Amino acid sequence: MNGLDGRASGSASGYNYSDANKKSGLTWSEATFLEYIKDPRAKIQGTKMIFPGIKSETEAKALWAYLKQFRPDGKKK
Numbered sequence: 001m002n003g004l005d006g007r008a009s010g011s012a013s014g015y016n017y018s019d020a021n022k023k024s025g026l027t028w029s030e031a032t033f034l035e036y037i038k039d040p041r042a043k044i045q046g047t048k049m050i051f052p053g054i055k056s057e058t059e060a061k062a063l064w065a066y067l068k069q070f071r072p073d074g075k076k077k
């Protein structure tokens with residue numbers, strides 16, 4: 001998840017993503033993340049992330065606020 005803010009989906013080096021994730025055309029931002037995380041398999045059909053999602057928008061926003069702090073190297077911005 002490091003460096004997620006502004007990254008194209010399925011593009012972190014060294015991880016073998018599904019084609020669905022690589023081809024979703026999404027760039028991660030608060031807006032795309034909030035849509036995705038409430039129901040990942042609806043937003044990216046065919047993803048191998050089998051997770052029902054976070055239904056609380058308050059929790060999802062707190063999660064994004066946490067995740068966006070980190071650069072690709074894992075250090076805080």
Ligand code: HEM
Pocket residue numbers: 004008009010011012016017018019020021022037046047048049050051054063
């Ligand atoms: C709150 C919890 C979670 C968050 C915030 C989260 C977030 C994300 C995000 C943003 C991506 C896309 C990454 C990218 O495009 O670079 C992703 C992918 C993925 N996640 Fe999650 N995830 C969560 C829980 C889980 C759980 C519980 C699992 C497994 C049991 C999981 C397995 C995966 C897998 C396998 C992928 C790659 C999907 C693919 O290539 O189709 N995630 N996750």
